[in-house]
Amino acid sequence: MNTEQQESYLISSYQLMASSVLLTTLPSHFTKLLQLYFKHKLEELNTIVDGDSEDGCDSLHNERILKYDKLDEMNIDESNYDSVLTKNNCLVKSIGRVVLDLRNIGFKAITEDAYAFSIFQHLKGKVESLAGDDYRTPVLESIKRWIQAVPLRFLHDLLSYLGDLYSYGNILSSFKSPLASSPLSYPGIDAPSEGLVRWQLRLEYFAYETLQDLRISKLFEIIVDYPDSSPAIQDLKQCLEHTGQHSKLVDSFISSLQHRLLTAGASTNDILHQYVSTIKSLRMIDQTGVFLEAVGEPIREYLRGRKDTIKCIVTMLTDGSGGNASAAGNIGDSLLEELNRDTENQEAADNNEDINADDKQAWINAQRWDPDPVEADPLRGSRCRGKIDILEMLVSIIGSKDQLVNExxxxxxxxxxxxxxxxxxxxxxxxxxxxxxxxxxxxxxxxxxxxxxxxxxxxxxxxxxxxxxxxxxxxxxxxxxxxxxxxxxxxxxxxxxxxxxxxxxxxxxxxxxxxxxxxxxxxKTPRKLLWKKNLGIVKLELQFDDRSVEFSVTPIHATIIMQFQDKTSWTSKSLAAAVGIPVDILSKRMSFWISKGVIFESGQAESSDHVFTLVDDITDSNRNGIAHETDGMDEEGERTVSSVEEELQKEMTVYKKFIEGMLTNFGSMTLDRIHNTLKIFCVADPTYDKSLQQLQSFLAVLIEEEKLEMRDGQYLLKKRAT
Structure with a gap:
């Protein structure tokens, strides 16, 4: 070993010993102080770059435009541009001297960790401030421009001052982020170093992950605001394409649904509207529908347990107010019309793709193919899954289209x-x-x-x-x-x-x-009419001493009030006999006229025979001239026609003896076994063509009637007490 080598060895050994001693004697809060120092310097740099611009990233992003594109403006902007660069260079030099000094005493790792931590924390704060609770404006591109304008520019100048920059020539000049679909760009930097490229990958991935987490945590609110929140959904889609953390979205959103939507306090209509918005939103993120299936299953399962689900679905599909009022389309359009427009547009787009497709494009599409993620249902291929539409997913809640059609x-x-x-x-x-x-x-x-x-x-x-x-x-x-x-x-x-x-x-x-x-x-010989006298609408005019009032009521209400033309006072029993309805029904119907101030009721509370008297002068609260009253059209939820459930019970009554006979012979049977046995043996009139859900509903009625009982998932005949 020659003299120079010995000298170099001694110096390095001394530096190692000195740094070891310093490291062991450092206060515990030294790292925190370094982080605060770099944080303060980054904020100062950000202030310099921002200037008077609210965007915070236009100054350096457009520096070439300012300097080269418009010669007539160059003299005007040159002073401001030079001022920004001068302040930036001075700040970077002061930071660089601190970093060099810390490196020289062996604190390289601590220093790099400190300014890296500060950069990421500063980036996180910037993402949170730009994103906020505004879902109507895209923010991802602004974040990426800010990364290039502030952190990357700072790192480029710092690494250049420290002498860590080096050009990596043709091999690394084509370096491309595995997390990005477009080549990396560096405004104002002609030859980025490998270290700078790696920094950009780290910063962009951190930005994607931070924005993704923010949007996932507020996904419930974002979907409530759909379609106004479409920009936020597009940002989330891009973030997930880079991070691949779709499972985090699924788990978080299911948890939000279970705590905020799938509760007894939420109406079925609200749940269905949120479900439709969820379908539309998640299809923007994942067109294959893989994650939509996972998210939608808890909603579908919950809705199947609600008695009014079918009715609400039909109302939402067919009623002019049933669709999303804020959605694109004509006011008053039903959800069915909206879905039909979407289907036509999709078919037109598919046809255009088929027409324009050639062998080269088919090969490109084949190269882009990705297998279904592990969350996908193995029984459904991606081609089949991509064809799922909103109407089919709504029908899947019910179980069959026949039930929806019947409702x-x-x-x-x-x-x-x-x-x-x-x-x-x-x-x-x-x-x-x-x-x-x-x-x-x-x-x-x-x-x-x-x-x-x-x-x-x-x-x-x-x-x-x-x-x-x-x-x-x-x-x-x-x-x-x-x-x-x-x-x-x-x-x-x-x-x-x-x-x-x-x-x-x-x-x-x-x-x-x-x-x-x-x-x-x-x-129409030989056809004859058979009147349903209790159905219809009667428009009548009641004339009082000082005015007349018009009403639109049911035939029963009209018949009751017309009895007072010849006789102004009736007992409840005599009036019920004259109208031809039971007294209890009369009392319910009469409450409508009493509430309108047309009839006055008198009599003892304990007496069943009350007296109804026509009022000569309508009360002030009802002096509205012409009043088209529709309150009497459907009191207390009464229906003109039988409900689907009532129709089903009548149809299923035919199979009651079959079910009782099977349970007598076999003792106990599961729902599936009863269903399959009925399909095998009931082939003649009446043919058994009911769904599993319809059979389950009928068996539930038999349990309520104490004809059957259920134990451990098995149905059996109810034993009568002897």
Whole structure:
């Protein structure tokens, strides 16, 4: 070993010993002090770069534009540009001297860790300040520009001052981030070093991860604000493409759903609207639907346990207010119309892709193919999964499209029977859309119901246009004529079961109905009308001493009040006998007129026979001139037609003896076994064609009736006490 080598060895040994001694004697808070120092310097640098700009990254990002693009502006901006660079260089030099001094005493690792920690903390604060709670503005590109303008520029100048920069030539000049889809760019830096490239990868990944975590933690609010929050969803999509942490999104969002949405306090409508928004939002992030399946399953499972789910889905699909009011589209459009537009647009896009595709593009697509993630359902391929639409996912909650169609048929019947005119344009449009998705055969009964309304309008016009009706009204001097009657004539075999209620109509009304039926028989021989007297809408005018008030009520309400034309006071029993309804039903119906101040009720509370008296002068609270009251149309949730559940119970009653016989022979059976056995043995009329969910609902009714009981997932006959 020569003299120079010995000298170098001694110096390095001395430095190692000195740094070891210093490290052992350092105060515990020294690292924290270093971090605070670099944090303060970075904030100072950020202030210099920001200047008067609110964006905080335009100054250095556009330095080439300022200096070279516009010669006529160069003299104006040159002084400000030089001032920024001078301040920046002075600041970097002061930091560089501190770093060099710390390196010389052997604190290189501590120093690099300190300024790295400060840079990442500063970046985290910048991401949080830019992101905030505003989901309507994209922030990812602004963050990436700020990274280039402040941290990367600082690191470039610092490494250059420390002598750590070196050009890596042609080999590393094509270096590309494995986390980015576009080549790296460095405004104002012609030849970035390998160290600077690695710093950019680290900073960008940290920014992706930080912004991703912020957006995932607020994903519930973001989806509530959809589609206004689409920019935030796009940012989240880009972050996940770089981090690949989709499972974090799934776990976090499911937890938010279970604590904030899937609770007894949330209405079924709110849950369904959030579910639809979730589908639309997550399809922007993952078009294959893999993670949507995982997130949507808890919602679907919860909704299956709610009794009004089917009704709410049908209402949301068909009602003009059922879709997302803030979504793009026409005001009053139903969700079904919105989905149909989306389907048409998607099909048009797919057709364009098929037309423009060639062998080269097909090869490119094949190279881009990725296998399904581990979260994917192995029974569903990615091709099949990509074709899932929102309507199919809503139907999957119910179990089958037949249940949805049946519920729609009941709701359509209810709506048509309560119409005061023959305007069914919106119903026809909805039916045509449903036929596209469910087929014409499934919607045949609904189509017949609408045709009944069209036929009723035509027949009604023919009857009123006849000369007979004017003769009848003139000769008999009736207070009512056929001009006062609009009839809805239905084909009862194709309509849901209609709730009937006994009713004695006034003689004048009975005469008009008889005349109408007679004229109908002449036009449509041999068909005859069978009136459902409790259905329909009656528009009547009540005249008081000082004014008249109009009401739109049910036939029962109209019949009750018309009894007071000839007699102003009735006991409840005599009035019930005159109207032809039970006393308890009369009391419920009479509450409507009492609430409007038209009828006054008197009598002892313990007495069952109350006295109802017509009020001569309507109360001030009801002095509104003409009041079209619809409150009496459907009191206390009463329906015009039987519900789907009631229809199902009637249809399933046929299989009751089969079920009891099977349980008598086999003792106990699971739901699946009962279902499969019924499908095997009930092949003749009536054929068993019910779903598993429908059978389960019927068995639940039998349990409530104490016909059956359930133990350990097995159904068995209820033992009667001896």
């Amino acid at each position: 729609y048929r009941v709701m359509l019947a209810e709506k048509l029977l309560n119409k005061s005119d023959y305007d069914i344009d919106s119903e026809i449009r909805t039916l045509e859309l449903l036929k596209i998705h469910f087929g014409e055969s499934s919607m045949q009964r609904c189509e017949i119901m609408l045709n009944d309304l069209i036929g009723s309008k035509r027949i009604n016009g023919n009857i009123k246009a006849s000369k007979l009706q004017s003769l009848i009204g003139t000769e008999q001097g009736q207070a009512m004529t056929l001009n006062h009657l609009d009839a809805t004539i239905i084909s009862s075999n194709f309509w849901p079961t209609i709730q009937e209620e006994s009713l004695h109509l006034p003689s004048s009304v009975e005469q008009v109905l008889s005349d109408y039926a007679e004229k109908f028989h002449e036009i």
